[in-house]
Amino acid sequence: MNSNDLKIFEAAATLGSFTKAAEATFTVQSNVTARIKNLEDEFGAELFRRVSRKVVLTEAGETLLQYAKKIGRLLDDAKSDIQSADKIGGTVRIGCIETTMALKVPEIIKGFAELYPNVELEFYSSMLPALIQDVISYKLDAAFVAAPVNIPDLQQLVVRDEELVIIAGGDVEKLSVLLKQEPLKIVVFGQGCFFRARLETWLGSKGILRYKSTVLNSIEGVINFVEAGIGISLLPAEVVNQYYSKRNIKTFPISKELAAMTTLLIYRNNEIPSKALNVFLNQYR
Incomplete structure (x- = not known):
C-alpha cells in the first residue's frame, strides 16, 4: 500500500464509481480495480459493495475513508511545513455560520494576512451540525460554531460571548x-x-x-x-x-x-496541528 492507493480509494468512495475515480486520478479503471483489490487483501475486508450502477462503502470502507483523509491531510501538512521551513505557509480550511461568513470573515482575513501572507485561508459556511461533522471528517481544519459542543474528538477555544x-x-x-x-x-x-x-x-x-x-x-x-x-x-x-x-x-x-451565545472555534484534538493551523488558533488562545 502507498499513498496513491489511498487517493484512488478516496476518489472511488467520494464519486461512487471506479470509472469516475479513474478519470479523477488520471489512470484506467483496471488499475483502480486492482488498487482497491490490493487494499481489500491487505486489510482483510471488503471495502465496497455494488448497488445498481454505483459502488458504496461497507462499514470497513467507511472506517478506512476516515483514516485515508487523515493520512492525506498529514502528508499535505508535512509537505507544506518542510517546503516552508523558513516561513509559515499552507492552507487552512475554516467553517463558519452565515453571520460570521458575511460580516466577520473579511476582518479575520485582513488581520491574519498581514501577519502570515503565505498562509491561504479558505472559508466555507454551513449549519452547525454540518460544520461539526466536517471538522471531524477532515473536510475542515476548524470551524466557528455556537456553544455548547461536547464531543471528545474536538478541542474548543472561546472566541466571544x-x-x-x-x-x-x-x-x-x-x-x-x-x-x-x-x-x-x-x-x-x-x-x-x-x-x-x-x-x-x-x-x-x-x-x-x-x-x-x-x-x-x-x-x-x-x-x-x-x-x-x-x-x-x-x-x-x-x-x-x-x-x-x-x-x-x-x-x-x-x-x-x-x-446568551458563546462562539467557539473547534478543531480536532487527535493530531498535531500544522504550522499554518497553529498560528490561526493562536489568535484565539
Missing part, C-alpha cells in the same frame, strides 16, 4: 402585541441554524407553538424581510448594531438565559 435580540420591523411598537398574531410569522435560516433553534425555543417558552416560517439563506435576506414587516427574527445584537443600525428595524431583548 454575544447577546441575542429579537428583531422586528420599524413600525412595531410592542413585541407583546405582535406575538398575539395568529399565526405569528418568523424569518429564519434553514433547519440546523443556531439562531432559528434559539428563536423557536424562545417562542416555546412563551407558549407559542404555531408560527409561519419564511426560510432564507442569507443574513441580508433576513434583514430585508424583517424590515418589510414579513416577520420577526433573532440575531446577535452586535451584528444588528454594527452593520444594520440605519435600517428600519427595531430590537427587543429576551431573557438572559436565552440571549
Whole structure:
C-alpha cells in the first residue's frame, strides 16, 4: 500500500464509481480495480459493495475513508511545513455560520494576512451540525460554531460571548402585541441554524407553538424581510448594531438565559496541528 492507493480509494468512495475515480486520478479503471483489490487483501475486508450502477462503502470502507483523509491531510501538512521551513505557509480550511461568513470573515482575513501572507485561508459556511461533522471528517481544519459542543474528538477555544435580540420591523411598537398574531410569522435560516433553534425555543417558552416560517439563506435576506414587516427574527445584537443600525428595524431583548451565545472555534484534538493551523488558533488562545 502507498499513498496513491489511498487517493484512488478516496476518489472511488467520494464519486461512487471506479470509472469516475479513474478519470479523477488520471489512470484506467483496471488499475483502480486492482488498487482497491490490493487494499481489500491487505486489510482483510471488503471495502465496497455494488448497488445498481454505483459502488458504496461497507462499514470497513467507511472506517478506512476516515483514516485515508487523515493520512492525506498529514502528508499535505508535512509537505507544506518542510517546503516552508523558513516561513509559515499552507492552507487552512475554516467553517463558519452565515453571520460570521458575511460580516466577520473579511476582518479575520485582513488581520491574519498581514501577519502570515503565505498562509491561504479558505472559508466555507454551513449549519452547525454540518460544520461539526466536517471538522471531524477532515473536510475542515476548524470551524466557528455556537456553544455548547461536547464531543471528545474536538478541542474548543472561546472566541466571544454575544447577546441575542429579537428583531422586528420599524413600525412595531410592542413585541407583546405582535406575538398575539395568529399565526405569528418568523424569518429564519434553514433547519440546523443556531439562531432559528434559539428563536423557536424562545417562542416555546412563551407558549407559542404555531408560527409561519419564511426560510432564507442569507443574513441580508433576513434583514430585508424583517424590515418589510414579513416577520420577526433573532440575531446577535452586535451584528444588528454594527452593520444594520440605519435600517428600519427595531430590537427587543429576551431573557438572559436565552440571549446568551458563546462562539467557539473547534478543531480536532487527535493530531498535531500544522504550522499554518497553529498560528490561526493562536489568535484565539
